[in-house]
């Protein structure tokens with residue numbers, strides 16, 4: 001059975017590797033160019049160990065990371081490691097056709113029989129018995145295949161930083177009154193911090209408007225261990241805001257196409273489980289394909305049958321499962337933007353650029369009473 005994997009993220013690469021180890025080489029199509037690397041760290045939780053172990057990369061990845069809270073037998077409950085380290089290890093020896101963006105599916109007799117992609121040499125068409133969408137939250141393959149999905153914009157967002165300065169411990173966390181998190185990850189490349197806030201009307205610009213110094217002071221108040229790492233945050237580009245889209249699919253496959261990873265289910269990152277779920281899907285699908293080499297529908301049926309119950313508890317609880325609620329009134333230092341900052345409405349679209357930036361930018365903070373209806 002020829003399998004085409006769309007997307008060279010951790011789920012797609014793990015699938016290709018798991019199939020190759022079972023004597024079933026496949027092709028991965030990835031829209032990004034060959035040299036591009038995802039920066040920053042990831043916390044690989046213990047639920048994410050089985051699949052990388054199956055494909056022979058776990059030891060290499062853990063050796064390049066920082067162990068978090070080792071168990072008595074020495075196994076860490078999680079590893080803080082560069083995303084690029086994990087992706088490079090998974091990619092090693094796998095055929096990835098970079099610069100290939102899938103734009104269509106080929107159909108014959110009521111089933112999908114291949115993909116159409118734009119590549120460096122122009123459009124290509126590749127036949128396949130099974131197309132796997134490992135193409136992330138927005139999943140073009142999911143849309144092209146007509147697999148229904150519910151996409152929900154989360155009511156919380158994240159303000160995060162990356163710093164070259166190491167953190168003392170590999171992991172620190174503070175739970176706020178309502179169970180939202182402030183976290184600090186120390187990895188061999190430095191440190192990264194993340195603060196979960198209410199999603200801010202006005203988007204990224206509004207979220208970052210109070211500026212670098214306000215953010216550093218507020219973050220340190222909540223998590224004093226971040227003081228050292230934040231000394232390495234000197235440029236606004238080191239801080240970013242991120243909104244979160246959650247994905248759920250009731251249907252897992254249609255004839256000739258199935259989904260894995262965030263194309264199938266994306267959770268709020270505070271759950272810290274995305275890598276485990278995605279790579280676990282990939283391993284389950286590889287085992288199902290290996291067991292049904294001439295029947296893609298049987299492989300998909302078996303994949304869903306065994307994997308759905310494994311994923312269901314995480315999806316049922318969602319990120320709520322990681323919340324430790326302190327209760328009581330929300331403390332002022334837990335609010336972002338800080339009390340006293342006022343969010344103004346967006347400038348009219350036809351305002352002249354000079355006037356707009358001087359007088360009516362989308363968000364202009366100033367000291368004063370909290371905005372009505374503000375945090």
Ligand SMILES: Cc1cc2nc3c(=O)[nH]c(=O)nc-3n(C[C@H](O)[C@H](O)[C@H](O)COP(=O)(O)OP(=O)(O)OC[C@H]3O[C@@H](n4cnc5c(N)ncnc54)[C@H](O)[C@@H]3O)c2cc1C
Nearest residue numbers: 007009010011031043101102135136261262269273274275
């Ligand atoms: C801020 C943040 C922090 C996180 N932290 C953690 C953490 O600490 N621990 C954890 O376990 N999880 C974490 N996660 C979740 C984790 O990163 C994801 O679950 C995981 O990366 C998803 O992998 P994936 O392979 O499913 O999708 P992706 O990584 O999104 O890969 C999809 C790939 O498909 C490619 N693609 C898309 N469309 C096309 C197309 N048309 N043609 C060809 N290629 C295409 C994309 O370029 C991309 O390379 C975090 C997520 C976020 C957003």
